[in-house]
Amino acid sequence: MPLQKRRIVIIGAGIFGTAMAYHMASPQTNIVLIESGSAPACGVTGRAFGWINTVHGRPGSESHALWQKAVRDYPALIQDLPEIRSFSRGGSLLWHASTQETEHLLTTRRDAGETVELVDRAAISRLEPHLRHIPETAVFSADDIAIDPIRLATTLLSTARRRGATVRFDETVSSIETANGHVTGVQTSTGLIETDCVVLAAGRGTDVLAKQLGIDLGMILSPALLLRYACQQPFIRHILDGPRVEVRQSLDNTVFIAESWHADMEEPPSLIGARFLSVLVDEFDIPSPLSLIRAEIGHRPTFHDNLPRIGFVPEVEGLYLATGHPGLILAPYLARLATRDILHGDMPDVPNVTTNNDPLPHKI
Template sequence: MAQHRPRIVVVGAGIIGSAITYNLAIQGADVLLLDKGHTAGSGVTGRAFGWINVINGTPGDQSYALWREAVAEYRALQVVLPTAFACARSGALLWKSTAEETETFAELHRHAGERVELLSRKTLQELEPRIRRAPDLAAFSPDDLALDPGQLAIDLVAAAVAAGGSTLFGATAYAIETANGKVSGLKVGHETIPADIVVMSAGPGIQELTDGLGIQTGLTTSPALLLRYGCNRPIISHILRGPRLEIRQATDGTLLVAKSYVANGDENLPKLIGETLLAVMKDELDLPAQVTLKSAEIGERPVFVDGLPRMGFLSEVENLYLAVGHPGVILAPLMGRVTAEEIMEVRGKNATLTPH
C-alpha cells in the first residue's frame, strides 16, 4: 500500500498562479500549472507597471498591513531566487502639488513605520538630473522595487518546474468537474484532467469557471493602462510619481507609464492617451527626440468591492480554492506562500491509502 499523492491543478499562470505553483512545487506537491497563454505572465500580469511598494497604500487601511507583509515576502524571495531580481531597481520618488502636501504625505507613512525621506529640490536634481520641473520637496521611498512582473512569473514557473512541478500552456479550462460535491477534474478541450484540488488564480477568467458551478465570487474588473515608449539611453534611475506622471525605466531603456483608464468606446483611445502623455513626459523630463510610443495596453485588474484579495477554499465545492485580487504583483509572493501552506495542510489531512 502507498499513500496517494493528490494532484493539484492551478488555473492561471499570472504572477499569483505562478507564485502558488512555485510554493507548492518546492514543498513536494504534485502540481500542474495550466494557462491559455503560451507563457507565464502573458495576461494581465504582462500589463502591470511593476511597482512593489507600500507607499501607495493608505496607513490604517486593512490592505496597508497586508501590503507591508507582502513587501517583506519579496525580500525573502530575493534571497532564495536572486537571479529573478537581477534587473530590478530600487527606490521611488514621489511628490504632490505642493511641498506642504508632500511633507504631510511623507509623515503619514513615517508614522506608520515606513522608511521615507524628504529630499530638497537640489538633492532630487542630483539623483534625477533630467527632471525639468523639479518640485521644492520630494518623498523618497528607498525600499520600493521596480521589476518586470511577466519575467518574474516566468522565473517562478521555471523554479517550480525545476522542483518537480509541471505546466500546460495553450490550454483553456472550460469547466470544473465535480463528483459528490467535490472537485474531480478540469475540462480542457475534449479532455478532462483529473484533479483532487483546483486552484483558481486566472484573474477575470475565474468567473466563467465559477458560473458553471453556480458560484458568485463578487469578482469585478478595473481597467488600467500601461504605456511603453522606446528610448535608447538612460533617462531616470528611480520610479517617479508626480501629479501629472507615473513613470519608470526598464533596463532595456523602455520607459513605462501607468495611467488610470476609463473606456469611452473609442478603440483608439489608449493610443491617443499615449500620445498625449508623451507631450507631458517631454514637458516634465529632458527626453531625447526619438522617444516614441511603442504600445498602449489595457489590463483588466481583478478586484473586489472591499479592495482586498481572496484566498481560501470555497464552501460550495470541496477542494476548490480561490486565490485572486489586486494588486496582484505586490501580493503574489505572500499569496503564493499562504495558499500553498493551506493547501498542503488540507492535502495532508485528506491523503488516503491506495494500492500501487
C-alpha cells in the same frame, strides 16, 4: 510503499498562478498548471506597471496592512531567486503639486510605519539628473521596488518546472468537474485532468469558472492603462510619481507609464500614449528619441473591500481561490501562506480568506 502525491491543478499563469506553482512544486506534489495563452503573464499581469509599494493603500485599513506584509516579504523572495535582481531596481520619488501636500504624504507614510524621507531639490537633482521641473521637496522610499512582471512570472514558473511542475500552454479550461460537492477534475481543450484540488488563479477567468459552479465571487474588474515606449538610453533612475505622470524605466531602457482608464473615455489608448510623449519630453532631458510600443488596458480583478480572495471555497471541497489586486505585490507572499493551507491545513493568517464570515462567495 510511497505516499500518493497530492494532485493539484492551477488555472492561470499570471502572477498568482506562477507564485502558487513556485511554492507548491515538490517531490510530494503533482502540479499541473494550465494557461490559455502561449506564455506566462499573458493577461493582466503582463499589463502591470511593476511597482512594489504601499503608497496607494489607505493607512489603517486591512488591505494596507496586508500590502505592508507583502512588500516586506519581497526581499526574501529575491534572496531565494537572485536572478530577480537582473530585472528589478529599488527606490521611488513621490511629490504632489504643493510642498504642503508632499509633506502630508510623508507624515502619512511615516505614521503607517514606513521608512521614507523628505528630500530637497538638490537631493532630487542628484537622484534624477534628467528631471527638468524639479519640485521643492519629494518623498523618497528606498524600500520600493520596480520589477518586470513578465520576467518575474517566467522566473517563478521556470523554477516550478525544475521542481517537477507540469505546464500546459495554449490550453483552455471549459469546466471544473465535481462529484458529491468535491472537485474531481478539470475539463480542458485537450481532455479531462483528474485532480484532488483546483486553484483558481486566472484573473477575470476565475470569476467565469466560479459562476459555472453557481458561485458569485463579487469580482469587479478595474481597468488601467499601461503605456510602453522604446528608448535607446537610460534617463530615469527610480520610479517617479508626480502630478503629471507616473513613470519608470526598466533596465533594458523601456519606459513605462501607468494611467487610469474609464470605459467612457473618448480617446483611444494609442492617442493617450502619443499625448504622453509630449509630457515626457517636457518633464525630462531625454538623451534619445522615444517611440510608443504598445498601449494596453489591463482588467484588474478587485473586490469592494480592496482585499484579495485567498482560501478554500466552502461550497466546493477542493476548490481554492487565489485572486485579487494588487496581484504583483500580494501574490508571492500570499502564495507561500496558501501553500501551507493547501498542503498542511495551516490556514493563512490574513484578512478575508474565504472561510471568514464577511464577505464570502455565495451561491447564485
